[in-house]
Amino acid sequence: MHLPFSSIARLGGRRKNLKKGFQFTLMVVGASGTGRTTFVNTLCNSRVLQQQDYDNAEQANNEPGISIKPISVELDEDGVRISLTIVDTPGFGDNIDNERCFQEIVGYLENQYDDILAEESRIKRNPRFRDNRVHALLYFISPTGHALREIDIELMRRLSPRVNVIPVVGRADSLTPQELQEFKHRIMEDVEHYSIPIYNFPYDVEEDDEDTIEENSELRALLPFAIIGSDEEIVVNGRTVRGRQYPWGAVEVDNPKHSDFGRLRSALLSSHLQDLKEITHDFLYENYRTEKLSRTVNGGDAEDASLNAEDMASQSVRLKEEQLRKEEEKLREIELKVQREIQEKRAELLSKEEALRNLEARLAQAQLADE
Numbered sequence: 001m002h003l004p005f006s007s008i009a010r011l012g013g014r015r016k017n018l019k020k021g022f023q024f025t026l027m028v029v030g031a032s033g034t035g036r037t038t039f040v041n042t043l044c045n046s047r048v049l050q051q052q053d054y055d056n057a058e059q060a061n062n063e064p065g066i067s068i069k070p071i072s073v074e075l076d077e078d079g080v081r082i083s084l085t086i087v088d089t090p091g092f093g094d095n096i097d098n099e100r101c102f103q104e105i106v107g108y109l110e111n112q113y114d115d116i117l118a119e120e121s122r123i124k125r126n127p128r129f130r131d132n133r134v135h136a137l138l139y140f141i142s143p144t145g146h147a148l149r150e151i152d153i154e155l156m157r158r159l160s161p162r163v164n165v166i167p168v169v170g171r172a173d174s175l176t177p178q179e180l181q182e183f184k185h186r187i188m189e190d191v192e193h194y195s196i197p198i199y200n201f202p203y204d205v206e207e208d209d210e211d212t213i214e215e216n217s218e219l220r221a222l223l224p225f226a227i228i229g230s231d232e233e234i235v236v237n238g239r240t241v242r243g244r245q246y247p248w249g250a251v252e253v254d255n256p257k258h259s260d261f262g263r264l265r266s267a268l269l270s271s272h273l274q275d276l277k278e279i280t281h282d283f284l285y286e287n288y289r290t291e292k293l294s295r296t297v298n299g300g301d302a303e304d305a306s307l308n309a310e311d312m313a314s315q316s317v318r319l320k321e322e323q324l325r326k327e328e329e330k331l332r333e334i335e336l337k338v339q340r341e342i343q344e345k346r347a348e349l350l351s352k353e354e355a356l357r358n359l360e361a362r363l364a365q366a367q368l369a370d371e
């Protein structure tokens with residue numbers, strides 16, 4: 001289903017992408033204090049996001065609302081350029097009423113789809129158009145050690161039809177290994193029980209190769225990923241590593257025994273980047289597009305209908321244009337084929353003429369010799 005960079009490199013059509021690099025958009029959602037900011041900075045290995053200032057007591061009780069902030073960073077992943085856009089959603093889950101937050105996040109995701117829909121319907125495409133669709137959403141679960149909260153279930157359920165949702169447990173070092181395992185297990189039971197269609201590293205035993213099946217089932221078994229973030233470097237047994245130092249010991253960000261950070265990072269930025277993008281385009285966006293266009297056909301609300309009527313009109317012009325272009329192309333191909341055939345026949349004729357001339361000359365010479 002997915003392609004690691006090594007396989008991508010083998011595909012001619014994608015070689016260009018390797019040079020140009022890849023664009024990827026990641027949204028991070030989770031209650032305040034779950035470690036989103038630290039995770040993003042750890043992922044990018046730089047202070048891309050600022051930690052919130054909680055020193056101002058006067059503002060501490062304000063309902064913060066949500067603010068959606070896209071930030072772009074250029075990363076180098078084993079020599080491959082990744083233009084990563086991080087969409088942070090600070091404030092989610094901090095309010096008593098989170099409905100507005102839900103709507104803002106869904107609204108943001110759908111707006112990016114609407115932009116593509118409008119662009120696809122244009123007769124003349126904008127060469128500078130930027131595709132801002134979100135390819136994966138990391139949902140940060142608080143390390144309570146209990147189970148999913150109602151708000152977690154609600155959010156993941158509502159967002160999964162629009163984006164690849166990947167659940168993660170933030171600040172995973174707050175739990176012992178045993179507690180973490182049990183917590184992960186309960187979360188996945190809830191995901192199954194509530195039929196939440198998260199991104200579960202899909203594979204097809206009939207169609208996918210053994211390596212893909214093995215890798216995807218390993219990653220699936222890690223869900224939800226246990227995250228430890230830190231933008232500090234510490235020294236452990238003489239090695240300088242990214243981690244968190246405690247009086248009783250240290251936890252290392254990149255140590256697979258301590259955290260799933262490394263495996264999540266490489267899935268997002270390398271092995272599953274293409275798969276996440278393809279699912280976003282071929283499945284999530286296509287579903288949205290069908291829903292939106294069929295809403296118009298079946299009536300829909302007034303605002304949508306007027307919007308879609310325009311979309312539909314330009315869509316049908318575009319389809320006709322495309323049909324014409326295809327027919328022209330076909331005609332041009334036939335013309336070329338006929339020209340090629342005429343040329344071949346002419347060449348054949350010329351060579352036959354020449355052979356005839358040679359024969360005549362030889363006959364004439366033979367006649368002369370006889371005389």
Ligand SMILES: Nc1nc2c(ncn2[C@@H]2O[C@H](COP(=O)(O)OP(=O)(O)OP(=O)(O)O)[C@@H](O)[C@H]2O)c(=O)[nH]1
Pocket residue numbers: 030031032033034035036037038039051052090091170171172173174227228229230244
């Ligand atoms: N123990 C532990 N603490 C962490 C970890 N990641 C972040 N923290 C700490 O948790 C606190 C909150 O981290 P942030 O990264 O600011 O969390 P956030 O979800 O972005 O929170 P807001 O900025 O309030 O939206 C900070 O004091 C971090 O140092 C982690 O993996 N383990």
